Amino acid sequence: MSLLDEMPLDRTSVSAQTACDHCGQPVGNYPIFSNTAVFCCAGCEIVYDALHVSGLEATYYKLREAEGINNKPIVAISEKELDLIGLDSPQYVERHTILRADGNREALLFLDGLHCTACVWLIEQMPKLLVGVQEARVDYVRNQLRLVWDNQLVQLSQVAKWLAPFGYKLQPARQSNLKERSQDEQRLLIRLGISWALAGNVMLLALAFYSGLDMSNQTELTIAGRWMSLVLATLSLGIGGIVFFQKALQSLRMAWKIRSLNRLHMDVPISFGILIGYFYSFWATITHKGDVWFDSITVLTAALLTARWLHLKSTRLAMDASDQLLTLVPTMARKISGKWNGDMNQPFELVSSELLNPGEVVVVYAGEVFAVDGIIAAGETKVNNSVITGESVPISCAVGDRVQAGATNMTGVVHVAVQATGEQTRIGKLVAWVREGSEKPAEVVQWVDRFGGWFVLIVLVLAVFTGILWWDTGSEQAMSHVVALLVVTCPCALGMATPLALAIGSGRAARAGIYLKQTSVFDTLDVADTIVLDKTGTLTAGRMKLIDWEGDLTAMQQAAVLESQSIHPIAQAFLAAFPETEALKRQLRHTIKGVETHPFGIKGEINQSILMIGRPDWVLQDIIDADPFLLEILENYAHTGDTPLAIACDHRLVAVARAGDEVRKEAFEMIQQWQHQQKEVYILSGDHPEVVIQLGKALLISEDHLLGHQTPEMKQLFVENLKALGRKVLMLGDGVNDAAALRAADIGIAVQGSSTASMVSADVFVTSAGLVPVQNMLISSRKVTYVVKRNLTFSLLYNLIMALAAILGWVNPLVAAVAMPLSSLVVIGSSVLQRTFIKDSNL
Amino acid sequence: MNILMVMVPIAILLAAGAVYAFTWAIRSGQYEDTETPAIRMLWDDEETNIKKKTS
Known part of the structure; x- marks a missing residue:
């Protein structure tokens, strides 16, 4: 701290334009003075004081300044806004945190309010400041905090209270989902790493063969090399390839059950190619006759795993984001012990909210968040439903009224008879719906998967054909050509082509602040021919x-x-x-x-x-x-x-x-562009029709496309009617009143500042304001679809040419070793190099 | 050729070590978050006059 900061403040030097010592905004007419500083509001003062008391202020302000976001200050959260119910109870700690070997507790927690790197620094100072906290690690991308603490010395509620003045809200997460997903990803990553290492070694050995080892008289060395490759390839298949074999077996069983070729997944021909190559080479190694394909199949396995891992990583980000929504609902609740008799002073016990049964009664105090959907059995209060509906005006509720999990109890103590808990609550269902969406693959992926069965069939027919063609030259020669065909047509490039391009596309989108709930959005965005806009907050x-x-x-x-x-x-x-x-x-x-x-x-x-x-x-x-x-x-x-x-x-x-x-200033240009591309643009608004018409005229939209006085139901109906006319509708909105229409549209896009309801019902969520990201998304999704098509065309062409070459007998292990990884690399390269979702593109 | 009898076990041992290290790195979460550490390294290690709060 410099000497200057210590000097008492000269109050006469402060004008309305003086910058607030915390947020940097002008302090205005009613500044708040402390001994050394001046603030624009009490919130800033709290944050500043909290920083000052901890001795963190110098570095924090320096880091923040370095980032140049003075206009985005942290705002303190009052303790009243924290929902700490049951956070310290043994049940919660037991169920949702992990006991480490050293006796400390560990948990992954969500943090609301992270917005810059200075935040990361500030939070990670916690172990130095709060006795009992051993470790605090922030995952900036996922808004997660990994906390290790000694439960004897400090409790989670104290951690939450420590964070609150800095503007961070601790949201206890249900550990199981997060842990499981992170472990899935870790396991695949281990398989991936080992597969590449094995593939590299097999390739080194193969290099010796290609450079003439097997033609020389060093037979001993050749045999040793082959056996070594065999061992390494076996390991590679056991560790990496097994992922595809399991999936293939699953889909084979499924297809057998319903006797449908369409059900064969692309993993079937992939596994088929890899296994044929492996067993043929195995036989060749034992008998010392024929070629080995170990290098090709190990590289293929590793490349395919890479694509799969990238895909898993991008879906995990989406899933974690939806889990943060669930943290809005408290994990613990106060359950009335014994039979409920309507007495407000009846004793209660803390239980996990998921373990409650319908009919049981819970007590909810003022300032707490409802953990369950239910009906008020006693007491009356005001309820804030903004999390669910976006409506921020609290509504009065009395006995017999419904309350929903996630809503905040504002004023009174109430008893709530439980109707639904956990996933069964309205908010739980919303989250489940989001998750379902993120699991649904894009249409083009489904198409490729359905193609798997036909692929197997075609390859088999070609194999028989090749066998007959070369039968005259002897069975051994014919056999080697057949194997060459089967190995070289392994559709790995085809299998990677779409998921990889889509996964990378949605990853890029997320970095640009555009969150896609499912990759199928890309297909639809590309063909959308009707754009419906909400007025207030979206267009303006x-x-x-x-x-x-x-x-x-x-x-x-x-x-x-x-x-x-x-x-x-x-x-x-x-x-x-x-x-x-x-x-x-x-x-x-x-x-x-x-x-x-x-x-x-x-x-x-x-x-x-x-x-x-x-x-x-x-x-x-x-x-x-x-x-x-x-x-x-x-x-x-x-x-x-x-x-x-x-x-x-x-x-x-x-x-x-x-x-x-x-x-918004970009609106005119955007709408002109859309109309120029033969897209129909409509404006729907709850406002007076005259207002909408004037606004629309200025944007050169024809009058019959401008509708005022629209209720949420009318908006939904309008979108549905458009769809019934065969149009592909893209709806853009932000309010609760748009939620139903967003859901009804082929693609709903929720823009920044949206209510939770519309965020949840939309397919895409954009974190920055205005229409530019939307335009960015439209352009980029065309590019992504283009990349997918490019990849598909290339891989199909590759398979066709290689099949032809194999039938003509031109393919040997060396050709395959060059061509197969090359085809995968081309697809990976084509996907990675897509120029999509560039942040500062000149739109 | 006898040198192989020494070299092969050594190579296997080295490889096993690498696999173990790799597995450990992943299991301990080294690859979980690849963005925040990039930010973290930019902080100076200067001593702030931090006051410990004994709660």
Whole structure:
């Protein structure tokens, strides 16, 4: 800490423009002073104090500055907002944390509020600051914290309370899912690594054969080399190849059961090729006759595993994200012990919320989150459903009313009769639905998989054909050509072509802040021909702005000063339009008198004149003298769909203005592009039709595509009707009122700031505001689909040419050793090098 | 040729060691998060005047 920081603050040097010592924003008119610093709000002060008390502030602010995101400060979370129910209970600790060999506890926890690298640093200082915490490791990408602590010295609730002032909310996760997925990935990674190591060694040995070892008279060495390859290849198949064999066997059984060739997975021909190659080489090694293919099959196995691992990694990210949604529901609940008798003071016990049965009664205190879906049995309260519906106004609930898991109990103590728990709750079902979606493969992947059966059939027919063709040259020669065909046509490039391109595409998308729930979105995005947009928040910024004004500047500035007394959205529009307001206000502070806010405007005395700002009809009734020029403009404003405003000074109309929710600046260009590409663009809004029509006209959308006064049901119906007409609909929205329509559309895209409901019902979630990411996604998904097609064409062509070569007898192990890995590499390269989801593309 | 009798076991031993190290690295989560460590290494090891809170 420098000496400068220690100096007491000179209060007279602080103006409204002084930067807040925490967040860097101007402190405004009501700064909060501490001895050494000044803040814009109490929240900033809490964070600053917490940092200061821990001695972390110097490094934290330095790191944050280095990242250049001064505009995104952390906001403290009050302890009331924390849901700590049962976090320290032995049941919770036993069930959801792991006891390590050294006696410490370990758990993976979700953290809400991580937004920069300084956050990572701050949280990882915890072991130095909190006695009992041994280790804190943050996974920045997954929003996870791995915590090791001594349960005797510190408890989870203390950790949560320590984190809260810095703005991080600890969300206890159910460990099982996370652990399981991470272990699945680890196991595959081990197989993958070992397979590559084995493949590398086999290739080295093979190099000796190709360079002429088996032609020389070093027969002993040749035999040793072959046996060595055999051992290594056996290991490779046992460790890596087994993954495909199991899957192939599964699909063979399935196909046999329903007698359908379509059910044969692509893994069947892959396993088939690998095994034929292996056993033929095995036989060749024992009998010292014929070729060995060990190098080809081991490299193939490793390459295929790579594709599979990349795919697993990308789906795991999506699954973990959906698990974070589940942490909204508490893991513990207070269950009434014994039979419920309606007495509010009945004793209770802490139990895991998943172990509750319907009919049992739980107690929920004010400030807690409901752990179950149920009906209030006693008590009354206000409930905030914003997590589920996005509606932030709390609703009153009394006996007999339904409450849902994930909602917050705001005011009173209630008894809730359990109806559903865990996955059966509404929020649980939503999460399950999301998960289901992420498991559903894209159509093109399904197509490739269904192709597996036909592939086997074609290859077998070709093999028989080759055998007959070469029969004259002797059975041994014919056999080797048949094996060459079977090995070389192993459809590994084909098997990797689609999943790899899609997995890499969705991974890139996630980095660009676009989360795809399932890769099948790519197919649909490419063919979408109708785009339905929600207005507020999607097409517009969702904030009032002064779009236009005419008249006396001084009057407008004074109006802004007067408006700064109000919190109305229009007032915000004035303040944004006149940044000098704060300075002016200090000058005129003593001349402001008798400010009244009316439903239609604001009135007050400033600089010895009476100013009125508000709805034209309200202001005009008080006017003696009105400039016809201004009146005409006012008339024009009224037809724009925006909110017209009149400003009067001493009963004289001096200025007129128009405030509106400004359309995002990229909207015009985007919509032109879409319409140019023959995509139909519709705007649906709950607003007045006139507003929608004016806005749509400015964007050059034809009038019959602009609909106002839309209820959620109407929006859904509209989308469904479009679909019934055979259109592929892409819906873009943010509010709860869009959720049903998002779900109904072929692709629903939820934009930043969406309610949980619409996020969950959408197929795509975009974390940045505006239409640019949407355009990015449309362009990129075309590229991804193109890459998929390119990969498929290439691999099919490869198989065709190699099959032909094998029939003609041109394929020997050397050709295969070059061609097969090369084909896989081409597909991997083609997938990795896709230029999709570039962050700063010039759109 | 006799040298092979020495070299092959040594090679196998080395390979086994590598496999063990690799398995250990994965199981202990070295490949779990490949992004955060990149951020972490940028911090200076300067001593902040951290005050330990004894709760």
